[in-house]
Amino acid sequence: MEFFRRSAGRPCRLGVFPGTFNPVTVAHVALAEGALAVVDEVVFVLPRQFPHKTYSGASFEQRVELLGLALGGEGRYSVAASERGLFAEIAGECRQAYGADVRLSFLCGRDAAERIANWDYGRRGAFQDMLQQFDLLVAARDGEYYPPESLVSSFARLELSGVWDHVSASQVRTRISRGEPWEHLVPAAVRRRVGEIYGVGGKRVAGPGLPGIRSACGVLSAAAHPRRPPHRCYSRNVAFSRVIWIVLDSVGIGEMPDAADWGDAGSDTLGNIARVRGIHLPNLASLGLGNIMPLSGIAPAAAPAGAYGKCTLASPGKDTTTGHWEMAGIHLAKPFPLYPHGFPPDVMSEFERRIGRRSLGNKAASGTEIIKELGVEHMRTGSPIVYTSADSVFQIAAHEEVIPLRELYKMCETARAILRGPHEVGRVIARPFVGAPGSFTRTSNRHDYAVAPPAGMLLDQLHDRGVAVHGVGKIFDIFLGRGVQDSTKTRNNTEGMAQTLEAMRETDRGLIFVNLVDFDQNYGHRNDVEGYGAALEQFDAWLPEFEGRMGEGDLAILTADHGCDPTTPSTDHSREYVPLLAFGPKVRPGVNLGVRGTLSDIGQTVAENFGARLAQGQSFLKEILD
Numbered sequence: 001m002e003f004f005r006r007s008a009g010r011p012c013r014l015g016v017f018p019g020t021f022n023p024v025t026v027a028h029v030a031l032a033e034g035a036l037a038v039v040d041e042v043v044f045v046l047p048r049q050f051p052h053k054t055y056s057g058a059s060f061e062q063r064v065e066l067l068g069l070a071l072g073g074e075g076r077y078s079v080a081a082s083e084r085g086l087f088a089e090i091a092g093e094c095r096q097a098y099g100a101d102v103r104l105s106f107l108c109g110r111d112a113a114e115r116i117a118n119w120d121y122g123r124r125g126a127f128q129d130m131l132q133q134f135d136l137l138v139a140a141r142d143g144e145y146y147p148p149e150s151l152v153s154s155f156a157r158l159e160l161s162g163v164w165d166h167v168s169a170s171q172v173r174t175r176i177s178r179g180e181p182w183e184h185l186v187p188a189a190v191r192r193r194v195g196e197i198y199g200v201g202g203k204r205v206a207g208p209g210l211p212g213i214r215s216a217c218g219v220l221s222a223a224a225h226p227r228r229p230p231h232r233c234y235s236r237n238v239a240f241s242r243v244i245w246i247v248l249d250s251v252g253i254g255e256m257p258d259a260a261d262w263g264d265a266g267s268d269t270l271g272n273i274a275r276v277r278g279i280h281l282p283n284l285a286s287l288g289l290g291n292i293m294p295l296s297g298i299a300p301a302a303a304p305a306g307a308y309g310k311c312t313l314a315s316p317g318k319d320t321t322t323g324h325w326e327m328a329g330i331h332l333a334k335p336f337p338l339y340p341h342g343f344p345p346d347v348m349s350e351f352e353r354r355i356g357r358r359s360l361g362n363k364a365a366s367g368t369e370i371i372k373e374l375g376v377e378h379m380r381t382g383s384p385i386v387y388t389s390a391d392s393v394f395q396i397a398a399h400e401e402v403i404p405l406r407e408l409y410k411m412c413e414t415a416r417a418i419l420r421g422p423h424e425v426g427r428v429i430a431r432p433f434v435g436a437p438g439s440f441t442r443t444s445n446r447h448d449y450a451v452a453p454p455a456g457m458l459l460d461q462l463h464d465r466g467v468a469v470h471g472v473g474k475i476f477d478i479f480l481g482r483g484v485q486d487s488t489k490t491r492n493n494t495e496g497m498a499q500t501l502e503a504m505r506e507t508d509r510g511l512i513f514v515n516l517v518d519f520d521q522n523y524g525h526r527n528d529v530e531g532y533g534a535a536l537e538q539f540d541a542w543l544p545e546f547e548g549r550m551g552e553g554d555l556a557i558l559t560a561d562h563g564c565d566p567t568t569p570s571t572d573h574s575r576e577y578v579p580l581l582a583f584g585p586k587v588r589p590g591v592n593l594g595v596r597g598t599l600s601d602i603g604q605t606v607a608e609n610f611g612a613r614l615a616q617g618q619s620f621l622k623e624i625l626d
Contacts, residue, residue: 001045001093004064005071005079011040014098015137017107018045018082018090020169022057023194024070025185027167031139034158035107036076038137042107043078043094044071047085057173057506058197066194070187087116091133104134113138113155115481170488173198174502239609239625240586241553244504244512244546245602247324248539250520252563252576253310254293259575262318263390264563267574269524269532271295272567277533283543287558287581291592306583307624309593311601313562314616318573319391321426321450323561324478324515326599328458329607329614336392336426336451340364343386343394347423351386354414361385361397366571368526371397371433371440378402379437384411389525390572392426394419397442400432405445408432416449424451444491448477458603459483459513461612468510470503472496475513484513493518493535497542504549511606524564525571532566547583555584555609555624559602588626596620 015035021028021044032042044067046060058066064079071077080097082090091104113136117127139158167185175182176198183191252269259265270289273279274296281289281298288308290298315326316335325332342348342362352359358381360374365387371378374385378399385397394415398408408430416428428449433442462469463483471479473496476487488503490496496516503512516539523532550556563576580593580602596602600617608619 001083001097002081003078003097004081005068005077007041007043007076007078009041009076011098011102013039013103013105014094015039015042015105015107016045016090016094016134017042018047018085018087021046021063021067022169023063023172023186023198024066024190025167025169025172026187029070029187031107031158032071032077034139035105035137038156038158039105041076041078043080045080045082045090045094047082047090049084062197066190066197069189069193072189088130088133095133105137106134107137107139107158109139115476115484115487117155170499170502170506173505174498177505238611239621240555240584241509242504242507242512242551243510243555243557243606243609244500244514244550245557245559245606246500246514246516247327248519248558248560248579249320249515249517250524250562250564250573251536251560251579252565252574253560253579254577255563256312256575256577262575263570264318264565264568264574264576267563267565267568267570267576269563269565269574269576270536270579272565273529273533273536274298276567277529279533279536281536281540283540284558284581287583288590289579289581292579304590306581306589307587307591307593307620308582309580309596309620310577311559311580311596311599312577313575314598314600317392317426318562318575319393319426320474320520320561321392321478323578323599324475325453325457326616327559327561327603328453328479329600329603329616330454330457331598331600331616337423338390338392339388339425340390343388343423347418348386350418351415354418355384355411358383359386361387364388364390366525367395367397367431367442371442375399375433375440376437384408388425390570393429394425394427395429395431397431397433399440400434400443400445405430405432409447412447412449426451448474450478450480452480453482456615457482458607458612458614461607461614462511462610465610465612467610468507470507470510470512471514472499472503472512473515473517475515478515490517492522493538497539497546501546501549508551508553511610520564520573524566524573527566527568527571529566550584552585555582555587557582557602557606559599561599582620582624586626587624591624593620593623 017032035042046063067079082093087106094104136155137158138155172182172185186194254268254271255264259267278297285298286301287306288301288304291300291304291308292310315322315332322332348362360378360383361370370385370387378385379402382402384403387395396411412428412430419425430447431442432445433440435441459469459479460483469484471484471487473490476484488499490499493516496514500514518535519532523535558581560578563574565574598617601620604614604617604619605621607614608621
């Protein structure tokens with residue numbers, strides 16, 4: 001460990017704050033200030049080699065410079081470089097520098113805490129062994145953080161003054177690139193230098209950093225050790241250096257043969273919206289959307305710019321978890337359990353016993369309708385509203401002024417712990433809302449608690465090969481953070497599309513995995529045909545900007561996870577095929593990929609591109625290579 005600044009004291013408890021600090025923000029400083037209430041010193045650690053990141057943007061030396069400016073004269077701050085970026089590796093370097101008896105507390109946000117807690121380390125008890133070396137101080141994003149009950153002794157919430165949930169380094173960079181106000185997001189001491197380094201006004205100032213060295217993993221700073229082999233690096237000999245995979249949540253394209261068995265005869269999300277409302281999707285049409293199947297008002301392209309087809313959902317089910325898991329190579333032998341008549345008494349009595357409250361509802365219902373029906377009673381009694389749907393979900397709705405977010409999230413953790421074995425639903429979901437009776441509105445503070453996916457799925461394999469995966473939207477939640485190195489939560493499609501472009505700006509290799517949820521959450525479940533159609537048109541209008549950001553080595557994949565037809569009486573998901581469009585500079589245009597046997601064909605294609613192999617699915621990589 002190399003120090004650029006070191007506190008004079010000898011700490012008993014050391015706060016370790018690893019990060020890219022690209023750039024350092026007011027939230028970073030607030031987290032460190034909060035930590036000083038419980039630790040003796042905070043060391044900001046810039047790893048020279050991240051397992052799955054590269055030094056883009058500011059150089060390594062410039063980030064050290066910015067940290068020095070931001071931290072001012074506080075004597076309990078240190079700044080250091082580590083050779084590696086994994087927590088266990090940094091912990092080893094800290095013990096060498098500070099002594100074997102120092103207590104280490106890693107500072108991190110909620111996403112990082114959930115990621116490392118749910119990671120597949122290859123053997124039972126590996127994570128618990130790691131926690132013998134350090135504990136975690138967690139500053140929550142999007143609400144307070146409560147760790148799993150089994151890890152309470154090693155995880156602690158970090159109480160911060162101020163609200164920093166929506167401050168991030170990526171937001172600083174995005175605002176600068178758009179010419180929007182950004183100065184309030186960084187410490188005053190670094191504003192001038194941040195403007196110079198990140199190019200205010202479109203002018204990029206290189207600063208004093210040395211040029212980067214290209215490695216198989218990307219760009220390392222010249223300060224990194226050039227002779228040290230990259231960490232689990234995948235071969236640079238790939239067909240596509242970067243894959244951007246966008247899931248249009250619930251945008252199905254016609255009923256599957258067994259749709260009637262699921263109560264979905266006649267469901268056709270895209271086809272029925274086109275027929276009932278009409279949709280103007282010229283960019284999707286040019287890629288080949290109208291070539292997949294006849295769609296009213298969307299003619300087949302004479303010369304499609306992309307490859308096109310549709311995928312069958314081979315697993316039993318029609319929900320988010322089933323669809324996304326199948327994409328990643330997981331086929332379910334049996335569906336997640338459903339509760340059309342509510343959850344059994346033994347589940348509900350144990351849930352109520354543990355949370356210390358009675359509950360309301362316990363039935364299948366639309367989320368917006370049940371808060372209309374029971375919201376007033378909930379506010380009067382303080383009882384949470386429990387409901388399910390045609391999907392395998394245990395949902396808890398609560399008014400944020402009646403049951404604070406931190407308590408609602410704790411209730412979800414409790415439910416997740418109870419719902420095991422035969423009652424292991426696909427997801428437990430926190431559904432907070434606000435407002436007065438008659439005008440209740442669900443907020444963006446939703447949080448999903450999914451089942452851990454089986455080992456060996458796509459994201460595990462990409463991780464093992466050193467392939468960076470950046471999740472946008474609820475991808476992190478669906479896979480419990482497994483294999484996801486960076487994650488950006490979004491509140492709506494507009495944010496999701498913006499963060500996709502930001503991720504493309506930040507990294508030129510690996511997988512950017514995106515879920516755009518408005519189609520399903522805001523319009524499909526509410527049978528809002530007009531809203532659904534408008535959201536499709538908004539996405540279509542964004543595509544030219546997206547394509548303009550694509551590089552020579554990019555592959556873009558557009559698909560969905562199931563259907564949710566807003567034109568049918570049902571407000572639930574529908575058993576449908578999903579569209580498949582693949583395009584990019586190196587993609588052979590006009591290839592008819594046909595009817596694929598499983599969504600795993602997409603995951604197998606991505607896996608083959610990066611040198612991996614899944615148990616399920618047939619790759620179409622060779623079919624689309626130009």
